[in-house]
Amino acid sequence: MVVGLRQHLKQSVDIHRIELPTPLPVGTVNAYLLLGGDQAVLVDCGIRERTAWACLEAALAEFGIEVRDLTALVLTHPHVDHVGWAGNLQNLGTPVYSHPQATRWLDPDEHTAAFRERFFEDLYTRCGMPQADRERAFAEFSFLQQWTDRSVVDVPLSEGTVFPPLPQFRVLYVPGHAQAAIALWNEQSGELVVGDQLLPHISSNAIVEPVMDVPEPSALHRTRSLVQYRENLAALRRLQIRRVYPGHGEVFSGADALIDLRLKDQVRRRDQLLDLLKHIGPCPAYELALAYFPQHRHQPSLILSEVLGYLDWAAVDGLASEEVREDGTLEWRAV
Ligand SMILES: [Zn+2]
Numbered sequence: 001m002v003v004g005l006r007q008h009l010k011q012s013v014d015i016h017r018i019e020l021p022t023p024l025p026v027g028t029v030n031a032y033l034l035l036g037g038d039q040a041v042l043v044d045c046g047i048r049e050r051t052a053w054a055c056l057e058a059a060l061a062e063f064g065i066e067v068r069d070l071t072a073l074v075l076t077h078p079h080v081d082h083v084g085w086a087g088n089l090q091n092l093g094t095p096v097y098s099h100p101q102a103t104r105w106l107d108p109d110e111h112t113a114a115f116r117e118r119f120f121e122d123l124y125t126r127c128g129m130p131q132a133d134r135e136r137a138f139a140e141f142s143f144l145q146q147w148t149d150r151s152v153v154d155v156p157l158s159e160g161t162v163f164p165p166l167p168q169f170r171v172l173y174v175p176g177h178a179q180a181a182i183a184l185w186n187e188q189s190g191e192l193v194v195g196d197q198l199l200p201h202i203s204s205n206a207i208v209e210p211v212m213d214v215p216e217p218s219a220l221h222r223t224r225s226l227v228q229y230r231e232n233l234a235a236l237r238r239l240q241i242r243r244v245y246p247g248h249g250e251v252f253s254g255a256d257a258l259i260d261l262r263l264k265d266q267v268r269r270r271d272q273l274l275d276l277l278k279h280i281g282p283c284p285a286y287e288l289a290l291a292y293f294p295q296h297r298h299q300p301s302l303i304l305s306e307v308l309g310y311l312d313w314a315a316v317d318g319l320a321s322e323e324v325r326e327d328g329t330l331e332w333r334a335v
Helices: 002-010 050-061 086-091 100-106 110-126 131-145 225-237 255-280 285-292 300-316
Strands: 014-020 029-036 039-043 072-074 096-098 170-173 182-186 191-195 243-246 320-324 330-334
Touching: 014 050, 029 050, 029 243, 072 086, 086 096, 096 100, 110 131, 110 300, 131 300, 225 255, 225 300, 255 285, 255 300, 255 330, 285 300, 285 330, 300 320
Parallel strands: 039 072, 072 096, 191 243
Antiparallel strands: 014 029, 029 039, 170 182, 182 191, 320 330
């Protein structure tokens, strides 16, 4: 029995990149086909748009596989460009594997959806975002929803668990870019299917999300996503990674150098933001975001998330502090 398991673990898994188009500024998104033993596992599935589906079917056909032959769908994180077709694949009989928290985004119940909306309303307002920009942020969120369908997590995957269809892989929990983010790690081969946690050509945004296990949504109960993201990068740095399969861009090696570069660039950006904050004087995070990203006002939610992430990290390190003004606004100052 033990020998059998060992032999099974030694079997190699072939990983094939499937590049799918999206109409979003990010460009294309990667799905991966993992073939090993009698398993045909798809990791992520692109945006719910017909050309992406046609591309997916054509790529599978090259391996003599039809959509209904897939034995599992893994979602690295519940962002629309990665999960668009999950509901459809699930309806066709493919079980969905992802982090247990992913269902909150894939198929939110009424309470969760309302909680999240109230959280972002509170966050945007108290971070000093004017109403026109708040409306734009919510419109952007609704716009993205058209590219996905509802699905649920059939098999939850948590940190450290073996991935049942292909036990060569272990699950790593990598919150930061998304709270429900996972990666698949094959220690034997040094292969890491990483989602958007580590991208070759762009730095990944650590997106602020609500803390859900509190009675009332509040801007104060938000995830310190960049702090988590950096902790995860540091943890990945300790692995012997040979090859990275990212959510966007080409498959690459040299993960250590890239992680070092990302960590260093973040320190530089944090210092720039703190210098700017000193120059402007105490202000809400959105004011700092507009000063730092004047050309990105059309992406209010993204620039706020980015800057707030850095401020929260600076606060953890004692370099900045957040105070609640009398009107509830959250004001930042460099320490
Ligand atoms: Zn993505």
